[in-house]
Amino acid sequence: xxAFQIATCAIFLIAYICFASERVDKTVAALAGAVxxxxxxxxxxxxxxxxxxxxxxxxxxxxxLLIGMMIxxxxxxxTGVFEWMxxxxxxxxxxxxxxxxxxxxxxxxxxxxxxxxVTTVLLVAPVVVILCRTLEIDPVPFLICCAVSSNIGxxxxxxxxxxxxxVGSAAHLTFLDFLxxxxxxxxxxxxxxxxxxxxxxxxxxxxxxxxxxRVMAFxxxxxxxxxxxxxxxxxxxxxxxxxxTIHGWVGLEPATxxxxxxxxxxILYRKNPTKVLETGIEWPTIFFFIGLFIMVGGLVKxxxxxxxxxxxxxxxxxxxxxxTMFIMWFSALFSGIVGNIxxxxxxxxxxxxxxxxxxxxxxxxxxxxxxxxxLWWALSLGACLGGNLTLVGAPANVIVVAIAGKSGHxxxxxxxxxxxxxxxxxxxxxxxxxxxxxxxx
Amino acid sequence: MTARDIMTTxxxxxxxxxxxxxxxxxxxxxxxxxxxxxxxxxxxxxxVSYDDLIRLVLPEFLDDVDLSFLPAxxxxxxxxxxCEGLGDVKxxxxxxxxxxxxxxxxxxxxxxxxxxxxxxxxxxxxxxxxRLVGIVSHGDIVRAIVHPxxxxxxxxxx
Numbered sequence: 001x002x003a004f005q006i007a008t009c010a011i012f013l014i015a016y017i018c019f020a021s022e023r024v025d026k027t028v029a030a031l032a033g034a035v036x037x038x039x040x041x042x043x044x045x046x047x048x049x050x051x052x053x054x055x056x057x058x059x060x061x062x063x064x065l066l067i068g069m070m071i072x073x074x075x076x077x078x079t080g081v082f083e084w085m086x087x088x089x090x091x092x093x094x095x096x097x098x099x100x101x102x103x104x105x106x107x108x109x110x111x112x113x114x115x116x117x118v119t120t121v122l123l124v125a126p127v128v129v130i131l132c133r134t135l136e137i138d139p140v141p142f143l144i145c146c147a148v149s150s151n152i153g154x155x156x157x158x159x160x161x162x163x164x165x166x167v168g169s170a171a172h173l174t175f176l177d178f179l180x181x182x183x184x185x186x187x188x189x190x191x192x193x194x195x196x197x198x199x200x201x202x203x204x205x206x207x208x209x210x211x212x213x214r215v216m217a218f219x220x221x222x223x224x225x226x227x228x229x230x231x232x233x234x235x236x237x238x239x240x241x242x243x244x245t246i247h248g249w250v251g252l253e254p255a256t257x258x259x260x261x262x263x264x265x266x267i268l269y270r271k272n273p274t275k276v277l278e279t280g281i282e283w284p285t286i287f288f289f290i291g292l293f294i295m296v297g298g299l300v301k302x303x304x305x306x307x308x309x310x311x312x313x314x315x316x317x318x319x320x321x322x323x324t325m326f327i328m329w330f331s332a333l334f335s336g337i338v339g340n341i342x343x344x345x346x347x348x349x350x351x352x353x354x355x356x357x358x359x360x361x362x363x364x365x366x367x368x369x370x371x372x373x374x375l376w377w378a379l380s381l382g383a384c385l386g387g388n389l390t391l392v393g394a395p396a397n398v399i400v401v402a403i404a405g406k407s408g409h410x411x412x413x414x415x416x417x418x419x420x421x422x423x424x425x426x427x428x429x430x431x432x433x434x435x436x437x438x439x440x441x
Numbered sequence: 442m443t444a445r446d447i448m449t450t451x452x453x454x455x456x457x458x459x460x461x462x463x464x465x466x467x468x469x470x471x472x473x474x475x476x477x478x479x480x481x482x483x484x485x486x487x488x489v490s491y492d493d494l495i496r497l498v499l500p501e502f503l504d505d506v507d508l509s510f511l512p513a514x515x516x517x518x519x520x521x522x523x524c525e526g527l528g529d530v531k532x533x534x535x536x537x538x539x540x541x542x543x544x545x546x547x548x549x550x551x552x553x554x555x556x557x558x559x560x561x562x563x564x565x566x567x568x569x570x571x572r573l574v575g576i577v578s579h580g581d582i583v584r585a586i587v588h589p590x591x592x593x594x595x596x597x598x599x
Contacts, residue, residue: 080507080509083506083507083509083510084510087510122505123505123506126502126503126505126506127506129502130503130511214512214514217512217514218510218511218512219509219510219512220510222509222510223507223509223510225507225509403502406500406501406502407500407502408500
């Protein structure tokens with residue numbers, strides 16, 4: 001390794017240690033690392049902002065897809081529909097705890113597949129605390145299940161979870177591709193998740209008849225106070241989903257669809273858009289992505305990722321099932337340690353370089369070659385579901401733990417792990433089997 | 442006119458170990474809506490307002506959620522058994538520093554009024570050489586400046 005490569009690795013490692021430790025603000029660490037790479041001259045600004053054939057630079061497709069969906073969600077949440085769904089699930093479950101856990105998980109998973117995970121848990125989790133308090137049961141397993149089911153649901157679609165947005169963009173996979181490959185695997189993984197919950201948590205959950213009636217007294221219809229806006233939101237979301245479904249055929253990038261949905265939403269909103277644009281868009285998250293893209297670009301530029309890719313190919317001997325399983329479990333473990341957003345950005349560049357080594361070429365044909373394609377799905381499933389391994393694995397986990405702490409139920413790293421690890425492992429094993437059936441037989 | 446001219450100097454303060462029950466008694470018994478928390482040297486450490494007392498029974502994690510779905514029978518704190526242990530809470534646990542805006546006695550009232558409106562606060566503390574000497578509230582400004590002008594105007598018109 002040259003001194004330049006070592007310096008680049010050092011910047012990268014320090015930033016990633018910050019992500020894992022949660023001591024330093026992630027956005028600050030990512031931006032500082034990125035700027036340092038530019039200052040030292042690892043990357044030119046042009047390479048960082050616009051990319052080259054080898055270095056991808058900032059992935060604006062991902063950035064604008066995130067921004068577009070954040071605007072759609074920021075307006076939708078004002079209607080109270082998230083609260084409505086959480087209360088409705090409790091009442092459909094008639095306050096029975098295992099049924100409630102299953103319903104809340106299902107609703108969180110479906111909503112997370114279509115909209116942003118973080119917003120979903122941010123609005124569902126507090127209602128879950130109220131429900132559990134009313135039922136006089138411990139909210140902690142319910143809260144952890146909110147995060148876990150949100151990450152499972154998000155795995156199903158291109159727009160469901162940031163790792164998928166990035167993988168879809170980098171590998172030129174469409175919304176429909178995700179529905180064909182990930183959705184069936186996620187559906188089975190979700191059932192396996194419910195099975196594990198029923199087995200281990202079911203017998204311990206008991207509530208009194210009186211408390212169940214108190215939950216039934218909640219009036220979910222009152223949660224919705226702007227029905228005209230809700231109708232507009234539903235129309236825009238349906239149109240957006242339609243747009244995502246056909247984006248591959250009409251030759252539009254997903255970010256274009258998301259921005260179109262955001263623009264339409266803002267036109268129909270008719271209130272002051274400033275607040276939505278200022279607080280509805282999670283700017284720290286956006287800058288976190290930008291910092292990560294630049295940092296990983298630096299690592300690619302100096303050839304470290306190429307070395308890692310050749311190492312991974314050497315390790316697996318270029319054997320298809322071994323490569324696929326390696327990428328899936330490596331992505332999962334890496335996500336559990338540093339969080340699934342930084343891990344995905346890194347592994348995307350790894351898989352891209354593996355494709356370059358395997359195919360001796362760049363571009364879409366190399367990325368979609370028969371021996372490369374399964375690696376993208378392995379990365380997507382591994383990173384999304386690996387996000388459930390630990391508390392730092394995915395943004396939704398951190399949000400849920402913060403809400404739990406504020407409500408007086410402290411969730412430590414180990415307590416989270418006790419629930420999340422078995423659930424994550426079950427879904428990852430299902431994914432491994434799914435990948436084998438789909439690609440490796 | 443400066444902060445010194447309109448400030449209330451007859452201030453009730455509490456120590457940082459004061460129990461919240463005592464603070465609630467004070468606020469309810471008197472007409473003010475916040476009490477400064479001071480140390481032995483009369484330095485202001487923070488303020489405890491009605492907002493902070495309400496916060497005790499409506500925790501921050503509910504801030505993002507619309508609570509319209511709760512039945513009429515539900516109290517302020519949704520769900521059962523959330524209010525135990527409130528007797529142990531002390532001034533230092535609930536007081537907020539971010540609500541605390543300090544001004545010197547010579548501050549023009551226009552600046553005091555501007556601070557209140559732009560910062561969204563209801564009172565400023567007047568501090569001289571590190572010691573609390575008075576409080577200017579919304580009410581003080583209306584009483585001293587705004588109200589006399591408005592009532593003078595209404596007297597002039599027939």
